[in-house]
Amino acid sequence: MRENYLYKYPRGDDKYVFVPTPECRRRGDYLNRFGSTIELPSYFFHYRKGGHVEALHRHLDNTYFFRVDLKNFFYSISRNRVSRVLRQYDFPENARTYAEWSTVRNPYQDGPRYVVPIGFSQSPLLASLVLYRSSVATCIEEALDRGVFVSVYFDDLVGSSRDLRQLEITYGGLLASCVQANFVANQTKMRSPAEDIVAFNCDLSHGYTAVTEERKRTFGAVQHTPNSISAFAEYCERVAEMNGPRPVSTR
Numbered sequence: 001m002r003e004n005y006l007y008k009y010p011r012g013d014d015k016y017v018f019v020p021t022p023e024c025r026r027r028g029d030y031l032n033r034f035g036s037t038i039e040l041p042s043y044f045f046h047y048r049k050g051g052h053v054e055a056l057h058r059h060l061d062n063t064y065f066f067r068v069d070l071k072n073f074f075y076s077i078s079r080n081r082v083s084r085v086l087r088q089y090d091f092p093e094n095a096r097t098y099a100e101w102s103t104v105r106n107p108y109q110d111g112p113r114y115v116v117p118i119g120f121s122q123s124p125l126l127a128s129l130v131l132y133r134s135s136v137a138t139c140i141e142e143a144l145d146r147g148v149f150v151s152v153y154f155d156d157l158v159g160s161s162r163d164l165r166q167l168e169i170t171y172g173g174l175l176a177s178c179v180q181a182n183f184v185a186n187q188t189k190m191r192s193p194a195e196d197i198v199a200f201n202c203d204l205s206h207g208y209t210a211v212t213e214e215r216k217r218t219f220g221a222v223q224h225t226p227n228s229i230s231a232f233a234e235y236c237e238r239v240a241e242m243n244g245p246r247p248v249s250t251r
Contacts, residue, residue: 028122055151062160069189073155078112134181
């Protein structure tokens with residue numbers, strides 16, 4: 001067993017974070033340099049300038065939306081899948097060795113025995129490669145061909161279209177592809193096709209996105225530095241900068 005982390009601690013959302021050893025960091029840096037040579041699809045917004053805000057803006061022209069959240073995304077990716085995907089990309093070193101350095105004993109009862117953890121610098125890359133080589137990405141690319149747009153930001157998948165029927169087909173297909181790829185859709189965070197949804201703590205509808213009032217209240221309930229307050233205000237403005245007139249609800 002490789003000693004690849006110093007300690008772990010629970011985050012506020014009950015996710016465990018692992019602090020890597022210096023050797024693990026070194027190998028993670030090597031993996032990330034290797035990963036920089038791989039071109040991932042443009043719908044992976046965690047590797048694009050603007051991140052999830054850019055993803056939200058990309059959906060604004062559409063009329064109907066859905067959201068699928070992958071539960072325990074990193075912790076559902078096994079050591080074997082890491083090793084396999086590195087070989088698929090012709091990784092120049094021993095894929096199994098780097099998979100061992102990049103995975104930890106699963107801190108949860110369900111799922112694979114050894115998994116990709118939160119806290120290692122190489123985890124986002126490895127999770128992205130596995131997702132891209134899965135049936136989920138195949139489903140997304142088929143949806144794009146049908147005029148449905150799906151964005152990926154780590155474990156958050158948002159879909160949109162002007163055609164409700166096509167969006168419903170994509171939503172069902174995406175859930176089925178998650179099962180096939182051994183990813184679990186988080187039932188509490190899913191939203192089936194609708195005229196408006198919440199994603200990334202932002203309201204999203206046709207031509208309109210804004211940080212939710214709940215998120216603003218949560219931020220305001222805690223004391224912050226002036227710089228933090230200014231940064232949050234700028235973020236709210238950035239989220240809303242592409243908005244047209246707010247749609248009038250018919251409900």
